Amino acid sequence: MKNENVSYRSLDPLFYPRSVAVLGASKNPNKLGYIQVKALLDGNYDGAILPINPKETEIAGLKCYSTLSDVPGPIDLAIFCVSASQVLQSIEDCGKKKVKAAIIFASGYSETGVEGARQQEMIVDTARKYGIRLIGPNCVGLVNTLNGLVGTFSPAVMSHPLNDQRAVGYVSQSGAFGILTYMAAAQNGLTFNYFVSVGNEMDTEFADVVEYMIHDPKTKVISGYLEGAKNPAKLRQLAKEALNKNKPIVVMKTGRSSAGSRAAASHTGSLAGSDQIYDAFFKQTGIVRANDYEEIISFSKLFLSGKLPTGRNTVIITSSGGRGINEADRCEASGLKIIPLRNETKEKIKEALPSFASAANPVDLTAAAAVTNPELFIAPLKALLEDQEIDNLIFTEFPMFWRDDHPLLQEFIQKCKESDKFVLVTTFPLQGMSIPKGTSEMEKNGIPVIPGNLNPIGALAKLVEYSEKYRKNQINEAQAGQKYPVLKGSKPNLQQLLKPGVTLSEFESSEILELYHIPTSQKALARTAKEAVLHAKSIGFPVVMKIDSQDIPHKTEANAIRLNLQNEQDVVDAYADILSSGKMYNPDAVINGVSVQEMLPKGTEVIVGVTKDPVFGPVIMFGLGGIFVETFKDISFRVAPLTRQDAAEMMEEIKGKAILKGVRGQAPADLETLIDVLLKVSDLISDADGGIEEIDINPLIVYENGLKAADALIITSHSSLEKTEAGRR
Amino acid sequence: MKNENVSYRSLDPLFYPRSVAVLGASKNPNKLGYIQVKALLDGNYDGAILPINPKETEIAGLKCYSTLSDVPGPIDLAIFCVSASQVLQSIEDCGKKKVKAAIIFASGYSETGVEGARQQEMIVDTARKYGIRLIGPNCVGLVNTLNGLVGTFSPAVMSHPLNDQRAVGYVSQSGAFGILTYMAAAQNGLTFNYFVSVGNEMDTEFADVVEYMIHDPKTKVISGYLEGAKNPAKLRQLAKEALNKNKPIVVMKTGRSSAGSRAAASHTGSLAGSDQIYDAFFKQTGIVRANDYEEIISFSKLFLSGKLPTGRNTVIITSSGGRGINEADRCEASGLKIIPLRNETKEKIKEALPSFASAANPVDLTAAAAVTNPELFIAPLKALLEDQEIDNLIFTEFPMFWRDDHPLLQEFIQKCKESDKFVLVTTFPLQGMSIPKGTSEMEKNGIPVIPGNLNPIGALAKLVEYSEKYRKNQINEAQAGQKYPVLKGSKPNLQQLLKPGVTLSEFESSEILELYHIPTSQKALARTAKEAVLHAKSIGFPVVMKIDSQDIPHKTEANAIRLNLQNEQDVVDAYADILSSGKMYNPDAVINGVSVQEMLPKGTEVIVGVTKDPVFGPVIMFGLGGIFVETFKDISFRVAPLTRQDAAEMMEEIKGKAILKGVRGQAPADLETLIDVLLKVSDLISDADGGIEEIDINPLIVYENGLKAADALIITSHSSLEKTEAGRR
Incomplete structure (x- = not known):
């Protein structure tokens, strides 16, 4: 069993060991055991390197020990370059030597099936017995570029020189993708401080590494590659901590498509939830979702520049009209706003530019002008920096003749530094179109210069989203006392109402909703036609009548529902009709009777639902009712429990939100009360503690007030086991 | 005035001149006039190079002439390296020397405003007088890499070695973007045969170059960069010719966003229509829309491999699980289908793979396996090639150790060649991850190998779309006799009904629709309440009543419409109500009376409309009625005139198409008759010959049959000038 309470500090020996033993060290340069020793040497690892091999006395100039126990001093970390069959015994040896952590590359474990999973479990149990922290198996290892700990056989790290910029950590559920990302980042001026390939995550999981990095002062951005979240509740809590610290988590999550999800499931054995839920989770937690590794690199570089964008309003400055238009397209597709310039700003720019340049947005300096007259870059900059409407400036090209000491470059940098506007310079990465001079000087001064193929515009849009989330979070933190009160008092009654493993009738479901102060239509159960008439009179005409049976959840399909009944005769006829339809639809159904209900006036029909996701547990859904949810799939999700902000964002997210606000002369829907309902459902789910499988409140009719x-339907969980499983998440 | 009938052959002297004069040739290596002469020399141009400069006798080893008239032989092409002020006189000189064509780089013309446009018009008039074809002004020139004609000052062409693959032509409305695309293509194994920067298109337009390439046997793909189509009717006809010849046109069109469009308008002075109409136009014509220059390069390479994909069903073969998932995501996002493998195929693959590999889709060979056992690439390939359900195979990696003469490589290639399945190999473009050996051998044998950063998956999806369009077009061509019969007989009556420059009343609009056999609700105009009752009785209750006035087009807004009137009294009351509402809404309105109409039974409400686009002329719109068009903007467009296929695609394209096919127990809508209506509207628009500005048939109620x-509204054009303008398109 995993010990959830182990402190992140127990990962220290993995990142900052004072000594590293290489098990299975070798003299053969083609063997893993040699490559690993050499990597530590070439990486200038700042601790002791201890090759272990009973057949050798020296490897790569280092003293070699026969066994771990022969090593005189303590050993913090062991790197396993041994075959799978030797791993278990080696863990025992480590335990006896009091080794604190181990990296295991070998594959053939839980990723291969039941027998491999059993082997893996034995290794973990042994390690836990001795308190050893593990990375792997089936991984490419761990690298710390700050102390030279190259704990990997991959040549990628040694083949790339270290950049100065080393404040971004990276953790990956795919070794191959991880290495690729490491290389691409390194080639673009960014060396990860930590690189961790978590493999099968038998002990150290993705979230554990994130936690370590959150507490690590040398890490400013946490990045990663995710196939499936194993512990979303922990990740959610960590995301909150990271947001409080303004330390973004940027993750590339694959398996967007149904096909991709299938592959993810069979690849790492991790349970991948549907991508829509992941999207909701990321939005909810403020985790930045990168579309590709390029966006991870760009986002990190933009964040490290030190400014957070103040908004979405963006101006492009170009010396190629065509490129300006293209970048404007990219901006708008990413959610940045290309705003029309104010006349005042336009006039200032026009004064400074030749007649054939364009003072619109994009500002087109024209190629000829930019080449012969570098002043053209300065005057528009000044005008734009003075305009309070603008948040971001994107320069799509840069004067090729500017050098580090060019006075105009210094002026450009100075102006940008004094402003709170975000300034981004993008370049072309083509051969023969070399990176312009002066960019290193700009980057040193907090102006990011990013090649176009790293999708800097998409990354900027994500940084804007991140800053919005960060600022909202700051406000919410300040107002922390004003949370929605949880109706804990309802809990004892609730447990009685939740019979396990059944589909509750509309009556029973409504009773539970009412317990949480969610209003439902007035209703009474009739067991005879006469009773139905009495109920109808008491409720008041017109009424609705529906069959009441746990065995007929789909009443419309069974033709066992009648609307708009105007008088006694209607009710008597409907009673007989409904019963006979119900019996025809399902002759074995146990029918409790016929429910007589008030006929609700027209309003905006919405649906509020709950479903249980295999990864995230209870997930709350919101959408417009009827055809909108069926045909347009116009719905939004959030993982329970909800905050008020989550609930508000759910309404904002649907495409048909204009309908909520009132179209075609209809009154706007009571959104505040609707938000309350979502929060009450969230409370209900929490209180049920895994006891509820699904909820459908459909339709929920929303009026201008109230x-x-x-209709309502609650399905309870089958067994207490299921409840515990769900409760654990 | 532009002479539309000039044959594309008149462009021959631009592409294949036997002699080229360089006006303003110079000895100064920093001057355009030297750079241009040198470019022709270095490009090994296969004709005579004739520097012209009165002050020199020799330039770069070539005899220099004082004036054009001093040149003894004929001159096919003149390249103008002179300042803008000398251009007009030089054109006169060219005319006298019977020069056939000229390239003009200079800027400062129509792109700068009215005065520049006037200058430009004078140049064109002079050129037309002498029959000289022109490229430019404000362009970077024209290059033919087949005969060494480097008619540009850009160093890009000379700085990139020529590739063998030279069957893709390129034409650009942006010089800078054009050069960038040329360089990127050349760096990825593709040298354009022709490169044309059309600049201000004063004579030779984008479409003219496309036309030349369609007729050029050395061009297999026509590519380009477009900001605004100047002659969409010509482009549409050319696209049809190209499709008949299976010669794809692939175009990057910018200005997707509203902001981008604004910039495009001010950049080239071209009128950019809304992007949605461009999208419709491209779909309609089979022009492939590339999102970026990378897709132009990939698409061209995929097409040149010689196979057309047979469908969308795609299987990914990977040796990195993570990458496989990621590529699967990309496939599904692009519209390719990642299909689950059939059991039979799975079993065959499983037999050949180690236990820890995955026989799902993506097929994961695993890294270790792929490195140590190259046979693993062959057995799954065989199984997949035998599966008739599969159309495309994508290999996301490739064995690094395969060399040109590796027997397994030869077997791989042989198997792929024998199959009609499309096989694509993608590679990583990172330094330190070199392109695997054997790829040149594969490319020689029709297996495209494309780096991942060129978006080969997006390009493959576009090639699939292209082949679908190509095959449909072949079928349509074969059935060319079966076109929808045009109702030309209606035309004389139509012209009488189209009073110019007015909003026709519903009566008048309906009359026109009926002329084209589009059924409208039965209706009669009442001028008294008594008349209204008589009409209602004759039509049959219930009825609808509406005000009839050209001055009140929005009847609902004026509260001047009453539905579901059941009896005489209702009609009498409604008559009075409607008149008073109408008068209150617009006291000055001329009211013809009240229209009494049959109350149509419920059905699926759709909207069919026509609007006039500034670029494309009349455009036909289709969508679901009411809230769907208002809130969800769920509409599709096609440029008139429509083909039956266009109309059918319009129904397919809307998101709510399920509603047309019947949801929630509703009957499906009569799609065939609906298609007929769209075609009839298209005919009406053609017959009106520019006389109609807008049409709204809203709602059109569609039943299971008929x-x-x-309701209907037609707005006519204001003047005969407007009619001619629109008719010309």
Whole structure:
């Protein structure tokens, strides 16, 4: 069993060991055991390197020990370059020597099936017995570029010189993708401080590494590659801590498509939830979702420049009209706004530019002008920096003749530094179109210069989203006392109502909703036609009548529902009709009777639902009712429990939100009360503690003031086991 | 005035001149006039190079002439390296010397405003007088890499060695973007045969170059960069010719965003239509829209491999699970289908792979396996090639150890060649991850190998779309006799009904629709309440009543419409109500009376409309009625005139198409009759010959059999000038 309470500090020996033993060290340069020793040497690892091999006395100039126990001093970390069959015994040896952590590359474990998983479990149990922290198996290892700990056989690290910029950590569930990302980052001026390939995550999981980096002062951005979140509750809590610290988590999550998800499931054995839920989770937690590794690199570089964008309003400055238009397209596709310039700003720019340049947005300096007259870059900059409407400036090209000591470059940098506007310079990465001079000087001064193929515009848009989330979080933190009160008092009654493993009738479901102060339509159960008439009179005409049976959840399909009944005769006829339809639809159904309900006036029909996701547990859904949810799939999700901000964002996210606000002369829907309903459902789910499998409040009819559920369905969980499973998440 | 009938052959002297004069040739190596002479020399141009400069006798080893008239032989092409002020006189000189064509780089013309446009017009007039074809001004020139004609000052061409692959032509409305694309293509194994920067298109337009390439046997793909189509009717006809010849046109069109469009308008002075109409136009014509220059390069390479994909069903073969998932995501996002493998195929693959590999889709060979056992690439390939469900195979990696003469490589190539399945190999473009050996051998044998950063998957998806369009076009061509019969007989009556420059009343609009056999609701105009009752009785209750006035087009807004009137009294009351509402809404309105109409039974409400686009002329719109068009903007467009296929695609394209096919127990809508209506509207627009500005048939109520317009509005064009302008398109 995993010990959830182990402190992140126990990972220190993995990142900062004072000594590293290489098990299975070798003299053969083609063997893993040699490559690993050499990597530590070439990496200038700042601790002791201890090759272990009973057949050798020296490897690569280092003293070689026969066994771990022969090593005189303590050993912090062991790197396993041994075959799978030797791993278990070696862990025992490590335990006896009091080794604190180990990296295991070998594959053939849980990723191959039941027998491999059993082997893996034995290794973990042994390690836990001795308190050893593990990375792997089936991984490419761990690298710390700050102390030279190259704990990997991959040549990628040694083949790339270290950049100065080393404040971004990276953790990957795919070794190959991880290495690729490491290389691409290194080639673009960014060396990860930590690189961790978590492999099968038998002990150290993705979230554990994130936690370590959150507490590590040398890490300013946490990046990673994710196939499936194993512990979303922990990740959610960590994301909150990271947001409080303004330390972004940027993750590339694959398996967007149904096909991709299938592959992810069979690849790492991790349970991948549907991508839509992941998207909701990322939005909710402020984790930045990168589309590709290029965006990870760009986002990190933009963040490290030190400024957070103040908004979405963006101006492009170009010396190629065509490129300006293209970048404007990219901006708008990413969610940045290309705003029309104010006349005042336009006039200032026009004064400074030749007649054939364009003072619109994009500002087109024209190629000829930019080449012969570098002043053209300065005057528009000044005008734009003075305009309070603008948040971001993107220079799509840069004067090729500017050098580090060019006075105009210094002026350019100075102006940008004094402003709170975000300034981004993008370049072309083509051969023969070399990176312009002066860019290193700019980067040193907090102006990021990023090649176009790293999608800097997409990354900027994500940084804007991140800053919005960060600022909202700051406000929420300040108002922390004003949270929605949890209705814990309802809990004892709730447990009685939640019979396990059944589909509750509309009556029973409504009772539970009412317990949480979610209004439902007035209703009474009739067991005879006469009773139905009495109920109808008491409720008031017109009424609705529906069959009441746990065995007929889909009442419309069974033709066992009648609307808009105007008088006694209607009710008597409907009673007989409904019963016979119900019996015809399902002759074995146990029918409790016929429910007589008030006919609700028209309003905006919405649906509020709950479903249980295999990864995230209970997930709350919101959408417009009827055809909108069926045909347009116009719905939004959030993982429970919800905050008020989550609930508000759910309404904002649907495409048909204009309908909520009132179209075609209809009154706007009571959004505040609707938000309350979502929060109450969230409370209900928490209180049920895994006991609820699904909820459908459909339709929930929302009025200008207030709302009422016209129908409701709750499905409870089957067993206490299921409850515990779900409760654990 | 532009002479539309000039044959594309008149462009021959631009592409294949036997002699080229360089006006303003110079000895100064920093001057355009030297750079241009040198470029022709270094390009090994296969004709005579004739420097012209009165002050020199020799330039770069070539005899220099004082004036054009001093040149003894004929001159096919003149390249103008002179300042803008000398251009007009030089054109006169060219005319006298019977020069056939000229390239003009200079800027400062129509792109700068009215005065520049006037200058430009004078140049064109002079050139037309002498029959000289022109490229430019404000362009970077024209290059033919087949005969060494480097007609540009850009160093890009000379700084890149020529590739063998030279069957793709390129034409650009942006010089800078054009050069960038040329360089990127050349760096990725593709040298354009022709490169044309059309600049201000004063004579030779984008479409003219496309036309030349369609007729050029050395061009297999026509590519380009477009900001605004100047002659969409010509482009549409050319696209049809190109499709008949299976010669794809692949175009990067910028200005997708509203902001981008604004910039495009001010950049080239071309009128950019809304991007949605461009998208419709491209879909309609089979022009492939590339998102970036990378897709132009990839698409061209994929097409040149010689196979057309047979469908969308795609299997990924990877040796990195993570990358496989990521590529699967990209496939599904692009519209390719990652299909689950059939059991039979799975079993065959499983037999050949180690236990820890995955026989799902993506097929994961695993890194270790792929490195130590190259046979692993062959057995799955065989199984997949035998599976008839599969159209495309994508190999995301490739064995690094395969060399040109490796027997397994030869077997791999042989198997792929024998199959009609499309096989694509993608590679990583990172330094330190070199292109694997054997790729040149594969490319020689029709297996495209494309780096991942060129978006080969997006390009493959576009090639699939292209082949679908190509095959549909072949079928349509074969059935060319079966076109929808044009109702030309209606035309004389139509012209009488189209009073110029007015909003026709619903009566008048309906009359026109009926002329084209589009059924409208039965209706009669009442001028008294008594008349209204008589009409209602004759039509049959219930009825609808509406005000009839050209001055009140928005009847609902004026509260001047009453539905579901059940009896005489209702009609009498409604008559009075409607008149008073109408008068209150617009006291000055001329009211013809009240229209009494049949109350149409419920059906699927759709909207069919026509609007006039500034670029494309009349455009036909289709969508679901009411809230769907208002809130979800769920509409599709096609440029008139429509083909039956266009109309059918319009229904397929809307998101709510399921509603047309019947949801929630509703009957499906009569799509065939709906298609007929769209074609009839298209005919009406053609017959009106520019006389119609807008049409709104809203709602058109569609039943299981047949349909009827419940309301209609036609706005006619203001003047005969407007008619001619629109008719010309």
